[in-house]
Amino acid sequence: MKLGSGQFVYEEVDGWGEVPDGWNIVEAPGVAVDSQDRVYVFCRSEHPIIVFDRDGRYLSSWGEGLIKRAHDIIVGPDDSIYCVDDWGHAVNRFTPEGELLMSIETADSPADTGYIWDVQKEVLRAGPPFNYPTGIALSPDGDLYISDGYGNARVHKFTAEGELLFSWGEPGSGTGQFVTPHNVCVDRDGTVYVADRQNRRMQLFNSQGEHVGQWDDIWWPCDMCIDSDNNMYLAEVGGIFMGETKKPEFDNPPARITVRDLSGGILSEWGMEDPYGSNRYFSPHNIAFDSRGDLYVGEVAHSYPDGTTPKDWRVLRKYARA
Numbered sequence: 001m002k003l004g005s006g007q008f009v010y011e012e013v014d015g016w017g018e019v020p021d022g023w024n025i026v027e028a029p030g031v032a033v034d035s036q037d038r039v040y041v042f043c044r045s046e047h048p049i050i051v052f053d054r055d056g057r058y059l060s061s062w063g064e065g066l067i068k069r070a071h072d073i074i075v076g077p078d079d080s081i082y083c084v085d086d087w088g089h090a091v092n093r094f095t096p097e098g099e100l101l102m103s104i105e106t107a108d109s110p111a112d113t114g115y116i117w118d119v120q121k122e123v124l125r126a127g128p129p130f131n132y133p134t135g136i137a138l139s140p141d142g143d144l145y146i147s148d149g150y151g152n153a154r155v156h157k158f159t160a161e162g163e164l165l166f167s168w169g170e171p172g173s174g175t176g177q178f179v180t181p182h183n184v185c186v187d188r189d190g191t192v193y194v195a196d197r198q199n200r201r202m203q204l205f206n207s208q209g210e211h212v213g214q215w216d217d218i219w220w221p222c223d224m225c226i227d228s229d230n231n232m233y234l235a236e237v238g239g240i241f242m243g244e245t246k247k248p249e250f251d252n253p254p255a256r257i258t259v260r261d262l263s264g265g266i267l268s269e270w271g272m273e274d275p276y277g278s279n280r281y282f283s284p285h286n287i288a289f290d291s292r293g294d295l296y297v298g299e300v301a302h303s304y305p306d307g308t309t310p311k312d313w314r315v316l317r318k319y320a321r322a
Contacts, residue, residue, distance in 0.1 A: 004268040004269070005268045006267060006268055007267075007268075008259045009268075010294075010319035010320060010321055010322060011319065011320050012319055013318040013319070013320050016056040016316070016317070017041070017056045018057075019050060023045070023050075025041065025315055025316060026044045026301075026315075027044040027298075027300045027302060028285075028299060029042060029072070029286055029300050030042030030071065031286050031287070031316070033289065033291075037290045038051055038052070038059065038096070039051065039288075040081060041298060041316060042070040042071070042286075042298070044069060048062075048070055048083075049073075054294070056318065062094075062097065066092070067085050067088065068085055068088035068090075068107075069088070070083070070085070071084045071086040071133070071134055072084035072135045072286065073286070074138065076138055077138075080095065080101065081093070081096060082136050084134060085133075086133060086134060089106045089110045089131065089132065089133065090104065090107060090133075091103070091105070092104075092105075102161070102162050104158065104162045106129060110151065111128050111130060111131040113152050115132070115150070115152070117132065117150075122171075123151065123171040123179075125170070126152065126153055126154050126169060126171065127152055127154070128164075129156045130156075131150070131152040132148075132150030133150075134147045135149065135183030135195070136184065137184045137186045137192075139186045139192075140188055141190075143158065143159060143160065144159070144160065145157055145186060146158065147181040147184045148167075149180050149181040149182050149183075149197070153169050153172075153178040153179065154167045154168065154181070155205075155209070157207075157209070168205070169181065175214075177199075178194065178203075179196065180196070180198040181195065181196055182223070183195045185225060185226060187226050187230065187262060188226075188230070190206065191204055191212065192204065192206070193224060195221035196221070197237075198220070200216075200239075201215060201218055217264070217266075218234070218236060219239060219253040220237045221237075222237045227293070231259055231261065231267065232259070232262060233257065233258075234257070234260060234287070235285060235287040235297060236253075236257070236258060236271075236284070237255050237283050237285065238253050238255030238271070254271050255271050255283055255284055256270060256271030257269065257270055257284060257287065257297065283299050283300055284297050284298075285300045293321040294321050295318070296316075296318050297319070298315065299313075299315040299316070300315065301313050
């Protein structure tokens, strides 16, 4: 079945990404691709980083004992691997083989924002890095932008060496405020895009953290990436489980993938109008593309949305460009 429209038409590759016998990805909240089209899947399993070639053949795995809980992953221009560990309150940089190069972490003293996992779920005040960080992006100059999005309501800017430059944001729904800033992306001109998930919008900032724009037609954005033609690929987790009970509510927008220009206009989109139809469920959490324009989507299932996904659901998908 072909998905999308116009010049952005894709077809799902069935069975892509086979792991060794006895392994289970469990969840794939992060996926990234390096310069050789090796695909790094950030898993919530015994094997945090599983590496595939572009045809889905298993290559290697690493990260055991280094990650408390996977959340986001990107690849830098030199093929360094950056991983966001939300439960570890950390961002780590590795070689492609898994050697730790740098760590920014506050595991022993997370920011005091009033947020306590599964106890006090509202961020009461903004704080310094980190309290359950969620996403990371690199600027063209090599600076790091990190969304501190579960237990905080801020974006932090660091140097390439991990020195904090400044932070911005506070809890709320006003301009420059956030409720679960879930991920961040930077274009070639240095504009910073923040997926303000629970506010159902994308906020745009300059490199100094000053607000420069906003997109409002977003269905709970989770992750985004930008190609060389300035097209943004956006994973929108949808609202079918975002009610007070976190049970499926089918009158809310479904999950979808959108391709947009950098003014926010939709160039192509696809999703699932009936997520439970034919034993299917769709909650895209992370998205990446390779050198041929094929897309890779990582999904979460058991931790979000509260285990309502079928147990046999595939959480890793590849879409080949038609």
